[in-house]
Amino acid sequence: MAEAAAPPRLLAGSRGVVLQEYGVYIAVAVLVVFNLAFTANFWSAANLRTQLVQAAPVIIVAIGMALVIGTEGIDLSVGAVMALVAALIPLYLGYGVAAAFAVVLIAGALSGLFSGTLVAFFGIQPIVATLALLVGLRGLGLVIAHGQLVEVHDTSLLNLGSGELLGMPIIVWFAAGAALLGGLLVGRTTFGRQLVAIGGNRSAASLAGLPVRRVLILVYVLCGVLAALAGLLATARLGASDPADTGQLMELSAITAVVVGGTPLTGGRVRVLGTVAGALLMQLVRATLIKHNLPDSTAQMVQAALIVVAVYTARERSTR
Numbered sequence: 001m002a003e004a005a006a007p008p009r010l011l012a013g014s015r016g017v018v019l020q021e022y023g024v025y026i027a028v029a030v031l032v033v034f035n036l037a038f039t040a041n042f043w044s045a046a047n048l049r050t051q052l053v054q055a056a057p058v059i060i061v062a063i064g065m066a067l068v069i070g071t072e073g074i075d076l077s078v079g080a081v082m083a084l085v086a087a088l089i090p091l092y093l094g095y096g097v098a099a100a101f102a103v104v105l106i107a108g109a110l111s112g113l114f115s116g117t118l119v120a121f122f123g124i125q126p127i128v129a130t131l132a133l134l135v136g137l138r139g140l141g142l143v144i145a146h147g148q149l150v151e152v153h154d155t156s157l158l159n160l161g162s163g164e165l166l167g168m169p170i171i172v173w174f175a176a177g178a179a180l181l182g183g184l185l186v187g188r189t190t191f192g193r194q195l196v197a198i199g200g201n202r203s204a205a206s207l208a209g210l211p212v213r214r215v216l217i218l219v220y221v222l223c224g225v226l227a228a229l230a231g232l233l234a235t236a237r238l239g240a241s242d243p244a245d246t247g248q249l250m251e252l253s254a255i256t257a258v259v260v261g262g263t264p265l266t267g268g269r270v271r272v273l274g275t276v277a278g279a280l281l282m283q284l285v286r287a288t289l290i291k292h293n294l295p296d297s298t299a300q301m302v303q304a305a306l307i308v309v310a311v312y313t314a315r316e317r318s319t320r
Helices: 006-040 045-070 080-093 095-123 124-143 155-160 169-187 190-201 202-206 212-238 250-262 270-291 296-319
Strands: none
Touching: 006 270, 045 080, 045 169, 045 190, 045 212, 045 250, 045 270, 080 095, 080 124, 080 212, 080 250, 095 155, 095 212, 155 169, 155 202, 155 212, 169 190, 169 212, 169 270, 190 202, 190 212, 202 212, 250 270, 250 296, 270 296
16 A cells, blocks of 8 residues: 655645754755855865864854853853953963963953853843943953054964864864864763753752752853853964954854854753854855855845844744
8 A cells, every 4th residue: 555645734844844953054065065166266275274264263152152042041241251361361471371371261261150150149131241241351351451452472372373283273173172072061961961951941950959050150151261262262363462353243153153053042952063063154154255256244144144044943943
């Protein structure tokens, strides 16, 4: 007996699920195929290296942002943390790169500790708590740097931004490491499961005895540390400390990568691989439009449209 055909509505629903779950990967694949066919020198090693290097800082920050959004939070201070780090680096390079590295990571952790404490213990909305740091930390960075750009000449630091390891830029290795650690944290640890549970229903998680406050604080600390790392790498790549420009709009780029990658703003789920794909998609969209002589403003409008589509798709997924 021949099998009965699936109802059209069921088939449409299946296609919708595929697009919701794998849409970002499909979009990346389509863009790669398009560029291979219509963009000159796209497949060259130099161009691929450039695309990965430009996407790497966004990936690093977006991993931390995905963890925060997984708890139904948001962190608008990541760009300001990068600016503060840029201002601090020249002050401590005289003690060695390791000392400067430690100082900037501690600064990122302290900023995350501050915002996490406001959210976890004082019940302040994440957008308000981190908005205060967005304004304050960049201002502090400008005060420390006296509003001036300072060139960096330490070769060890500069090597982090422009050097290579096993044929791959070091900054890309940092991004890959952040993605790997984020994936392991979410998928293989108790902390990751607690994070997702808190984002799904904070009240139920608290009643179940989960350490809600501790998890929330650690999530913001991790986000701050990753933002500080991205700020250090951005300074190393630029070869100068520029708190006025470092990290500008990075919070929006990170949120875009997370949302387009399939992590819902309502929390309860974290898609690390999707976040990486979202960052790569945004970079490919911008690079493709620019290489075809379209202005950067057009790329921004396309990215805005992708955000709307991603949020709508996430809403449809939760409805299903």
